[in-house]
Structure formats: structure tokens, C-alpha cells
């Protein structure tokens with residue numbers, strides 16, 4: 353995102369790709385990175401549903417570019433808040449792509465819920481990996497492999 357690799361409409365236009373430049377969430381303005389993740393009225397409504405909107409507003413006012421805002425937020429927010437920032441950004445990008453490619457219209461609560469579920473599932477998966485014993489298939493596979501190369 354910070355390296356300009358997302359195929360955002362204004363960026364595509366700059367690279368010679370003929371495409372519409374409007375925002376699919378609000379139908380106005382140019383879809384550049386700053387609009388897509390911070391300034392779009394729909395996106396602002398999504399951020400209001402998180403507990404980090406106040407910090408984001410302050411970061412927006414303290415920086416010039418959206419990439420600078422993201423980097424400032426990553427330095428400012430707690431680890432848990434950074435998780436929320438990252439998954440909400442991802443969920444906003446997913447929302448945008450669902451609209452562009454599949455003409456799916458989502459409400460802001462769907463975006464926040466998808467982000468929350470992603471964090472919850474990630475935490476659950478990591479909690480499970482800590483307590484889960486190695487599977488016998490993995491042990492068997494590794495044992496056979498290590499014997500075949502004379503590792504043991």
C-alpha cells in the first residue's frame with residue numbers, strides 16, 4: 353500500500369490505463385489512496401465505527417501524504433490498534449474490489465465485522481498453534497525424510 357502497488361484508479365490512469373477515476377463507494381472525487389482509505393465519506397463512516405478514528409484524524413492532520421499517515425499511525429498505535437488498522441484497511445480494499453468487480457454493495461457494518469472476524473480468527477489460529485501437538489503425519493514425514501538423508 354505504501355509503495356504504490358495497489359491498482360487504485362488514479363494510479364492506473366497515471367500509468368496509461370484508461371479507466372474511470374470515480375470512487376465506487378461515494379461516486380465522487382478521484383479514487384486516489386488518500387480518498388480510498390481516509391477521506392471518502394463512506395470510509396470515514398467505517399472508521400467512526402472503530403475506536404481508532406480520533407488517532408487517525410490527528411495523524412491525517414499531521415501529515416501530507418496518505419503513506420505518511422499510515423506510517424505515523426503504525427508508530428503511534430498500540431499493537432492491538434495496529435491490528436485493527438491493518439485489517440480494516442484490508443477490509444476496505446476488499447469492499448472496493450467487491451464493488452468494482454462483482455457490483456456488490458456493502459454497508460459499513462459489514463466492513464467492520466469482516467475486519468473484526470479476521471483478527472478474531474487470526475488470534476484463534478495462533479492460540480491453537482501454541483497448544484496443538486505436532487501431528488503424527490508431520491512427525492512421520494520428517495522422520496522418513498531425515499533418515500533418507502542420514503540426518504539422525
Ligand SMILES: [Zn+2]
Pocket residue numbers: 375376377378379380381387391392393394
Ligand atoms: Zn469515495
